[in-house]
Amino acid sequence: MNRPVRQQTSKLKNVAIEPIPFNRPYATGNEVMYAAEAQRNSHLSGDGAFTKRCHRWIEEQTGCVRALLTHSCTSALDLAALLLDIEQGDEVILPSYTFVSTANAFVLRGATPVFVDIREDTLNLDERLIEDAITPRTRAIVPVHYAGVSCEMDSIMGIAGRHGLRVVEDAAQGIMAGYKGRALGAIGDLGCFSFHETKNIISGEGGGLLVNDPALAARAEIMREKGTDRGRFFRGEVDKYTWQDLGSSFLPGDVTAAWLWAQLERAQEITAARISIWRRYHEMLAPLEQHGLLRRPTVPSDRQHNGHLYYVVLAPEIDRQKVLQAFAQNGIGAVFHYVPLHSSPAGLRFGRAHGQLALTTSLSERLIRLPMWVGLSEAQQQRVVDVLSTFSNKSVKSGPQTGWTGARR
Numbered sequence: 001m002n003r004p005v006r007q008q009t010s011k012l013k014n015v016a017i018e019p020i021p022f023n024r025p026y027a028t029g030n031e032v033m034y035a036a037e038a039q040r041n042s043h044l045s046g047d048g049a050f051t052k053r054c055h056r057w058i059e060e061q062t063g064c065v066r067a068l069l070t071h072s073c074t075s076a077l078d079l080a081a082l083l084l085d086i087e088q089g090d091e092v093i094l095p096s097y098t099f100v101s102t103a104n105a106f107v108l109r110g111a112t113p114v115f116v117d118i119r120e121d122t123l124n125l126d127e128r129l130i131e132d133a134i135t136p137r138t139r140a141i142v143p144v145h146y147a148g149v150s151c152e153m154d155s156i157m158g159i160a161g162r163h164g165l166r167v168v169e170d171a172a173q174g175i176m177a178g179y180k181g182r183a184l185g186a187i188g189d190l191g192c193f194s195f196h197e198t199k200n201i202i203s204g205e206g207g208g209l210l211v212n213d214p215a216l217a218a219r220a221e222i223m224r225e226k227g228t229d230r231g232r233f234f235r236g237e238v239d240k241y242t243w244q245d246l247g248s249s250f251l252p253g254d255v256t257a258a259w260l261w262a263q264l265e266r267a268q269e270i271t272a273a274r275i276s277i278w279r280r281y282h283e284m285l286a287p288l289e290q291h292g293l294l295r296r297p298t299v300p301s302d303r304q305h306n307g308h309l310y311y312v313v314l315a316p317e318i319d320r321q322k323v324l325q326a327f328a329q330n331g332i333g334a335v336f337h338y339v340p341l342h343s344s345p346a347g348l349r350f351g352r353a354h355g356q357l358a359l360t361t362s363l364s365e366r367l368i369r370l371p372m373w374v375g376l377s378e379a380q381q382q383r384v385v386d387v388l389s390t391f392s393n394k395s396v397k398s399g400p401q402t403g404w405t406g407a408r409r
Contacts, residue, residue: 017330017331017383018331019331019332019333020331020332020333020371020376020380020383020384021333021371021373022333022334022335022369022371022372023197023198023333023371023372023373024373024374024375024376025197025198025202025204025373026202026270026373026374026375027262028262028263028265028266028270029262030262030265031258031259031262031263033262034050034258034259034261034262035255035258035259037050037258038050038254038255038257038258039255041254043254044253044254044255045251045253045254046069046251046252046253046254047231047234047251047254048254048257049254050254050255050257050258050260050261051069051251051252051254051257053257053261053264054067054069054208054257054260054261054264055067055068055069057261057264058193058208058210058264061176061183061267062183062185062186062191062210063182063183063186064183064185064186064191064210064211064212065211065212065213065214065217066210066211066217066220066221067208067209067210067211068208068209068211068220068221068224068250069206069207069208069251069252069256069257069260070206070207070208070209070224070250070251070252071205071206071207071250071251071252072101072194072196072205072206072207073101073170073172073192073193073194073195073196073207073208074101074104074105074207075207075250076192076193076207076208076209076250077101077102077104077105077168077170077192078105078108078248078250079209079220079223079224079250080105080168080190080192080209081105081106081108081109081111081168082109082223082246082247082248083190083216083219083220083223084139084140084166084168084189084190086106086109086110086111086139086140087109087110087111088109088110088111089110089111089112089137090106090109090110090111090112090137090138090139090140091111091112091113091114091135091137091138091139092106092111092112092113092114092138092139092140092141092142093114093116093125093130093133093134093138093140093141093142093354094113094114094115094116094125094141094142094143094144094170095115095116095117095118095124095125095143095144095360096115096116096117096118096340096341096342096343096347096353096357096360097118097123097144097146097337097338097340097341097360097363097364098144098146098170098338098341099172099338100341100344100346102142102144102170102341103341103347103350103351106140106142107346107350107351111139112137112350112351112352113341113347113350113351113352114133114135114138114351114352114353114354115340115341115342115347115351115352115353115354115357115360116129116130116133116354116355116357117129117354117355117356117357117358117359117360118146118359118360118363119359120359120363121298121300122146122147122149122151122297122298122299122300123146123147123363123367124143124144124145124146124149124150124151124152125141125143125144125151125156126359127143127151127152127155127156127159128155129354129355130156130159131159131163132354133354134159134163134165138163138165139165139166140165140166140167140168141156141159141160141165141166141167141168142167142168142169142170143156143167143169143170143188144170144172145169145170145171145173145174145177145184146173147173147297147305147308147309147311148173148174148175148176148177148184148200148305148306148307148308148309149177149297149298149299149300149303149305150174150177150178150179150184150303151179153179153180153182153187153188154180156188157187157188160188166188166189166190167187167188167189167190168188168189168190168191168192169184169185169187169188169190169191169192169210170192171184171185171191171192171193171210172192172193172194172196172199172207173194173199173200173306173308173309174193174306174308175193175199175200175201175267175306176200176201176267176268176271176306177303177304177305177306177308178303178304179302179303179304180302180303181304185210186210186212187212188212189212189213189216190209190210190211190212190213190216191209191210191212192207192208192209192210193207193208193210194206194207195207195208195260195263199308200267200270200271200274200306200307200308201260201263201264201267201270202259202260202263203252203256203257203259203260203263204256204259205252205256206252206256206260209224209250219245222244222245222247223245223246223247223248223250224247224250224251225247225249225250225251226243226247226248226249227243227244227245227246227247227248228241228242228243228244228247229241229242229244270374271306271307273307273374273375274306274307274308274372274374275305275306275307276307277307277310277372277373277374277376277381278305278307278310278372280378280381281310281370281381281384281385282296282297282310284381284382284385285312285385285388288312288385288388288389288392292315293314293315293318293389293392293393294312294313294314294315294318294388294392295312295313295315296312297310297311297312307372308372309369309372310369310370310372311337311367311368311369311370312367312368312370312388313363313366313367314366314367314368314392315366316362316366316397317396317397318366318392318395318396318397319395319396319397320336320365320366320368320395322391322394322395323368323388323391323392323395324336324368326387326390326391326394326395327368327384327387327388327391330383330387332371332383332384332387333371334368334369334370334371334384334388335368335369336364336367336368336369337364337367337369338364339364340357340360340361340364342357342360343361368388370384370388371384
């Protein structure tokens with residue numbers, strides 16, 4: 001039974017309004033058909049026909065050596081940490097401004113996450129601070145491509161090479177995005193994708209590990225399949241399969257892969273639609289940036305972003321909570337993002353901060369993500385911008401201010 005859409009009364013204009021959700025999962029129209037096909041194939045477990053199609057597509061699209069679907073990007077990160085033999089006493093360098101899974105995967109193996117500050121322009125891991133954070137215990141660097149905009153991968157790969165470190169790209173937000181013409185997720189030793197329903201290309205829950213070092217490919221397959229050589233058995237390479245290494249069950253079912261395949265088929269179209277919406281926001285919000293109320297996202301000229309999300313960083317004198325309340329009162333699903341891991345209870349317990357992380361703290365407290373999904377209309381975007389403009393002007397904090405960045409290094 002369909003329920004009527006709840007109407008709200010706008011505080012900006014005293015009229016009934018349709019809610020604008022933060023996210024609305026997009027369907028191409030082929031998802032259910034392909035899921036039914038998976039059922040007819042009588043193969044609902046992992047590594048069926050649709051899984052194989054997705055693997056080939058990712059490998060061809062990104063140029064990675066091997067693609068392996070997982071339950072989630074969290075699972076892909078867990079598999080990456082296992083594959084690199086991360087263990088008790090190791091250290092892994094990563095940004096604090098990221099989702100908990102980026103750190104958790106390595107903490108579960110006994111390692112200490114070392115949190116480094118982010119850049120003010122892209123909100124990515126500041127590559128200029130990495131080298132000073134390296135110790136004899138450092139094993140890996142985990143750059144996070146925030147909002148589908150690449151980190152400075154040439155510098156990061158150079159640092160890793162000089163110090164004999166592994167690089168695991170957290171490209172949860174990075175499918176169909178690139179750095180100097182190279183696909184995100186396919187630059188480091190390993191890369192991790194997310195296909196969660198809030199991402200560009202979705203399967204509800206889901207993820208993928210991209211193996212870029214050929215020396216890791218065979219072991220990655222074994223670890224993903226519970227530590228067995230089952231994959232080789234089904235390819236006829238061995239006459240039986242058995243326990244070979246550490247591992248767990250990282251395989252999603254083929255129905256999940258069928259849903260994902262319907263999305264991958266239309267990945268170019270979905271990405272183009274999101275970039276178009278992103279550009280409209282960027283044009284609409286230029287006057288607010290010119291008036292010093294906010295800062296729009298920065299995309300360096302050598303990056304190819306994917307329109308994953310659109311965020312603004314409010315000026316320090318604006319009360320973010322009041323702006324978020326105004327969005328809620330007007331039926332608009334605008335939200336903040338990560339609470340920095342270095343200041344979280346688990347971050348304080350399991351990790352350590354390298355430096356003050358002043359930009360991480362300041363920018364995280366002023367960032368707002370705007371509604372972003374395929375099908376968002378220009379009129380809906382204009383409503384979002386109107387509310388942001390009106391209530392940013394009304395939500396100025398009292399007391400002394402600290403300047404635009406609100407931080408010093």
